[in-house]
Amino acid sequence: MNALAGIRILDFTRIVAGPQATMLLAYMGAEVIKVESRVYLDTLRTEVTAAGVGTEKTAVGMFNSMNANKLGITLNLSSPKGVELAKRLVKISDVVVDNFRAGVMDKLGLGYLALKEIKPDIIVITASSHGATGPESRYSGFAVTMGPLSGLSYVTGYPGGPPTILRNSVDSRCGNAAAFAILVALNYRHDTGKGQFVDLSAREALSCSMGDIIMDYTMNGRVQSRNGNRDDIMAPHNCYRCKGEDKWVSIAVSNDEEWEALCQAMGNPEWTSEERFSNQLSRWQNQEEMDSLIEEWTITHTHYEVMEILQRARVAAVPSFSNEDLFNDPHCQERECLVTVQHPEKGELYVLAPPWKLSATPGRVTRPAPMLGEHNEYVFGELLGMSQDEIAKLAKENVFY
Amino acid sequence: MAESALAGVKVLEYCQMVAGPYCTKLMADLGAEVVKIEKPGCGDEARRRPPFFHDIPDPEMSGLFLYLNTNKLGITLNVETEAGKKIFKGLVKEIDILVEDNPPGVMKEQGLDYQTLRELNPRSIMTSITPFGQTGPYRDYKAYPLNVFQSGGEGYLTPSGVENVGRPPLKAGGFLGEYDCGLNAAIATMGALYWRKTSELGQFVDISKQESLMSLNRMDVIVRYANERKLLTRAQQGVPYGGILPCKDDDYTVFVTWDPRQWERLVSMMGNPDWAKDEKFKDHGSRFEHGELLNALLVEWLVNYTKDELYHMGQAKGVPFGMVNTSKNLLDSKHLKEREFFVEIDHSQTGKVKYPSAPHKFSQTPWRLDRPAPLLGEHNEEMYRGRLGYSKEELVRLRNAGVI
Numbered sequence: 001m002n003a004l005a006g007i008r009i010l011d012f013t014r015i016v017a018g019p020q021a022t023m024l025l026a027y028m029g030a031e032v033i034k035v036e037s038r039v040y041l042d043t044l045r046t047e048v049t050a051a052g053v054g055t056e057k058t059a060v061g062m063f064n065s066m067n068a069n070k071l072g073i074t075l076n077l078s079s080p081k082g083v084e085l086a087k088r089l090v091k092i093s094d095v096v097v098d099n100f101r102a103g104v105m106d107k108l109g110l111g112y113l114a115l116k117e118i119k120p121d122i123i124v125i126t127a128s129s130h131g132a133t134g135p136e137s138r139y140s141g142f143a144v145t146m147g148p149l150s151g152l153s154y155v156t157g158y159p160g161g162p163p164t165i166l167r168n169s170v171d172s173r174c175g176n177a178a179a180f181a182i183l184v185a186l187n188y189r190h191d192t193g194k195g196q197f198v199d200l201s202a203r204e205a206l207s208c209s210m211g212d213i214i215m216d217y218t219m220n221g222r223v224q225s226r227n228g229n230r231d232d233i234m235a236p237h238n239c240y241r242c243k244g245e246d247k248w249v250s251i252a253v254s255n256d257e258e259w260e261a262l263c264q265a266m267g268n269p270e271w272t273s274e275e276r277f278s279n280q281l282s283r284w285q286n287q288e289e290m291d292s293l294i295e296e297w298t299i300t301h302t303h304y305e306v307m308e309i310l311q312r313a314r315v316a317a318v319p320s321f322s323n324e325d326l327f328n329d330p331h332c333q334e335r336e337c338l339v340t341v342q343h344p345e346k347g348e349l350y351v352l353a354p355p356w357k358l359s360a361t362p363g364r365v366t367r368p369a370p371m372l373g374e375h376n377e378y379v380f381g382e383l384l385g386m387s388q389d390e391i392a393k394l395a396k397e398n399v400f401y
Numbered sequence: 402m403a404e405s406a407l408a409g410v411k412v413l414e415y416c417q418m419v420a421g422p423y424c425t426k427l428m429a430d431l432g433a434e435v436v437k438i439e440k441p442g443c444g445d446e447a448r449r450r451p452p453f454f455h456d457i458p459d460p461e462m463s464g465l466f467l468y469l470n471t472n473k474l475g476i477t478l479n480v481e482t483e484a485g486k487k488i489f490k491g492l493v494k495e496i497d498i499l500v501e502d503n504p505p506g507v508m509k510e511q512g513l514d515y516q517t518l519r520e521l522n523p524r525s526i527m528t529s530i531t532p533f534g535q536t537g538p539y540r541d542y543k544a545y546p547l548n549v550f551q552s553g554g555e556g557y558l559t560p561s562g563v564e565n566v567g568r569p570p571l572k573a574g575g576f577l578g579e580y581d582c583g584l585n586a587a588i589a590t591m592g593a594l595y596w597r598k599t600s601e602l603g604q605f606v607d608i609s610k611q612e613s614l615m616s617l618n619r620m621d622v623i624v625r626y627a628n629e630r631k632l633l634t635r636a637q638q639g640v641p642y643g644g645i646l647p648c649k650d651d652d653y654t655v656f657v658t659w660d661p662r663q664w665e666r667l668v669s670m671m672g673n674p675d676w677a678k679d680e681k682f683k684d685h686g687s688r689f690e691h692g693e694l695l696n697a698l699l700v701e702w703l704v705n706y707t708k709d710e711l712y713h714m715g716q717a718k719g720v721p722f723g724m725v726n727t728s729k730n731l732l733d734s735k736h737l738k739e740r741e742f743f744v745e746i747d748h749s750q751t752g753k754v755k756y757p758s759a760p761h762k763f764s765q766t767p768w769r770l771d772r773p774a775p776l777l778g779e780h781n782e783e784m785y786r787g788r789l790g791y792s793k794e795e796l797v798r799l800r801n802a803g804v805i
Contacts, residue, residue: 003596016620024616028592044620061628062620112764131762136736139716144640145723148655153645154727155574157560163653163725164560165644166573172617176584177760183591184431188406188766190598196765204742205760207731209580215464216452217728218743218755224728229547229572232451237547239556239569246634248570250556252545311542318532318548320557320570323626323633326615331539337612338627350627355616356589357534359515360604361596 002029003361007186010086010093011035011070012110014042016143016168017127017202018099019066020175025095025182026069027354027363033093033379034072035086036372038401042067045372061349064369068341068351072370073379076401081394083109088384090115090122094189095182099127102137112197121195123185127178131201141202143168150206155213157226164226170206177205235284236262238291239320240298242306248320249298249306256280261313266297341368376400405432406766410594412498414438414473415480417446419546419576420610421502421530422469423583424590428498429472430759430768436492436784437470437775441477441803444777445470454751460777461750465576467774468756471746475775476784477805480511484804489513491789494521497597498590502530505540515605525603526593530586534609544610550578553614554622558635565635578614585613642692645725646700653725654708656715661685667720671702748773781805 007030011022019034019042026032036042044063076082087110090096096115098105105111105126112124126132129141129149147153147166156164181198189195207214216222231237231252239248253259256279263272271277271293276286283290298306303319310317319325326332336353343349354363380386380400394400410433414425422437422445429435439445447469448460455462479485490513493499499518501508508514508529515527529535532544532552550556550572559571572578586608593604615623625631640657648654658664661684668677676682676698681691688695703711708724715722724730731737732755740762743755759768785791785805799805 001596001600003592005599020617024588061624065619065624130736131740134736134740136716140719140721141723142657142659142721144644144657145655145721148645148653148725149723151726151728151731152574152577153655154725156571156577158565158568158571161560162647163645164571164573165640165655167555167558167561167618168621169555169617172619173581173584176581176588176617180427180584180588180591181761181763183588183595184406185763187410187591187595187598188404190595191409192404194765196763198764199762200760201740201762204737204740204757207742208757208760209577209584210575211468211757212450212452212465213575214728214731214757215468215754217732219454219464219751220452220456222452224574226574229569231547234545234547237545239547239551239571241569246566248551248557250548250551252547254545307542311539314543316543316545316548318542318544318552320551321554322557323554323622323631325557326554326623327626331533331537332611334537335534335609335612337615338623350624352615352619352623353612355585355609355612357607357609358589358593358604359606360600360602361593 001361002363003358004028004030007031007095008093009033009095009097010089012096012098012100013127014099015044016066016171017174018097018178020172021127021178021182022070022097023066023068024176024179024354027365028361029363032070033089033375034067034070034370035075036072037074037076038372039076039078064341064343064349065351067369068365069367070370071375071379072373073376074373074400076399077108079399081397081399085380085384085399086110087118089379091119092383093119093122094186095123095125097125097127097178097182101140102126102128102130102132116195121189121193123182123189123195123198125178125182125185125198125200127174127200127202129202131204132199143171146170146174146202146206149203151210151214152206155210155224155226158228159226161226171202173209174200174202174205230287233284235280235287236290236294237287240291240295242298242303243301244303247303249303250318250320251294251310252316258315259283262310262315265309265313265315266294269293269297339365341365343368344371373400404766405769406763407431407433410434410498411496412436412500413492413496414500416500416502416530419447419465419469419579420582420586421500422447423580424528424530424586425473425500426469426471427584427587431766435473436780437473437475438478438480439475439777441479441778441805444477448777454754459750467748467751467754470774471756472771473775474780474784475778476781477778479804480513482802482804484799484802486512488789488804490517490521493518493525495788496522496525497594498526498528500528500530500586500590505531505535519603523603524597524601526590526597526606527603528586528590528606528608530582530608530610532610534612535607546576546579547572549582549610550614552611553578553618555614555618558622558633561635561637563636570635578610581617582608582610582613585616641689642695643699646696646703648703648711649705649707652708654703654711654722655725656711656720656722658720663720664688666718670715670718670720674702744770746770746773749776778805
């Protein structure tokens, strides 16, 4: 059983933010139709990301990981016929999603007001960098610039060091905010029969995830900056070097009980009984020295050993997991975090399973990302009832391109 | 008054700190009735966390708590007592959604697990948020926000850059990873709510914070090892040239030029300096290769301008500059002002304070503020007397017994 069985989503999104949103909904069983065109290809199919210039192989892996479970069509929106067909698809869809810059869908004649004429209860969500209104709404944005714009980069980094670019994950965060908004709008439509337009700004979605930091400014005029791994109260609270190359474990201690358990697990080295580490406040004040002393112990163990020793003592210790660790990790394996799909060209490919476990509607990874135009026959033939001849003609006219 | 998207949806929250409370805040802000259960006496741990209004460490003045609990009703209840369990069971009979963040097994020990809930209220949804989920070898492992962030694969790569190898991996600023988990839990719960509308059946939602964070890095982190055996480390630069660089006033700017046309526009924006014609910078690949040298040359020009000037000038010329915003910059932003992103909220203990509003703007059912975060036990009377029908005397007795 699927939570969103019977829901159809027309997906004009590309790269990460939008595809993350529609992929989560596809995992819940919605029929997601990804609209692509060689005129405006999802560049993930071919190359550049923040991690460097991708090879075809990485592109397939990455594109696949963002677009599993979706159907794919090619539709050239620069032709009037293409736009007309898009409108026919809107008529049989529940949700339309795009992550174009503000105004692009309007210019194509596919803005909310036009779509509402065609299908009064349609839900339209546009997930842009800066939102649909405001003086910067036409500004461009990328993952690299979104983290800084939101305020998150400024508060991430070593004390005294430069701000940190957050990874492509900032786009996924925006996608998650979009998925939530779509689900809320679907619930509302179920009760009232009304659709609506949702304007989602990536930078605002990200800024909402630092509300407390922003309020330190609005309440106290304090501009928070970079503070490494430090916590306002807890110490020890850092990542510590372990045995091996570039291996680290995070340890956080919130009270005396955990501190004593940590000391005992480390074999009660002499320094732990020093006055300067005798209470939570003094430990916090002397954490730099304390951190290097703790590291003298962690370096003698692997990051996994430290986790096991300390967790047994009820101290919060978790390795700084690399992607290699996560792939081989027994916990992730038991929970089946990664599953495989059979890609027609590339064979077996791993994708991430749904990030939740729903007892009644678990959701499944059912198919790999679509090949370009793979579902033209199904969508235009079966769903729109077009004849083989018509489809062939439009393909020849580069409408399906 | 505009309608609310989640009007009529009843949520019971038994959570602390950030992830669980953010999950239900997202619902409360769109009209769900969220009743937050706190422990009598001390309440949510977030009440003891900074930032405090005017730095006064008062449990009613924590900005973290105030932000994460807007639009909720607050009651106190000790569910470890027999009377408390009875009240809890009375409360869950009437709800649509229970969100809790206790370690796996705790709700069961207290006789308040999903089985019990389902018997009392078969249509209800129970969402449990824990560091590693309800199953698997790490299910009982302890993890604070720092540990959670490091569990998801992104921490190991933060901050990217070869200069950071040998220094400890970092968490993202503030509680970012916890907000992420709250949002992921809200997505799953809204999916379950939709299914309930068509099936009339509730279900159990198991949220692992680790998986919530892995989900954000699926593309360029997690699957790259799985499919290519490619281990990523901080040594791989996030952005080989450009990115965050110094500018005027000891500040920072940010830009990218993925597209060759953007690079050409940047060169013209800089007044076509001779060095830009060098073979070393002729295409994307060679610019990647000579990133360090290129950055040094770029900075010589960037330091003549403020981050504001670069942002607007760059965008006007078609070069995707961004702003490295501080909290103050966000509040001063004309763009955010025009979009009314910040809203003033009046709270009895702090007076009016500006808060960020919401990650979305709904045309039909806008975000709105009905009430600020509750005081500890503020709605005990309303809930216990008004809803559950306890008498004044019973309430006094429960209070004296430490139940509420």
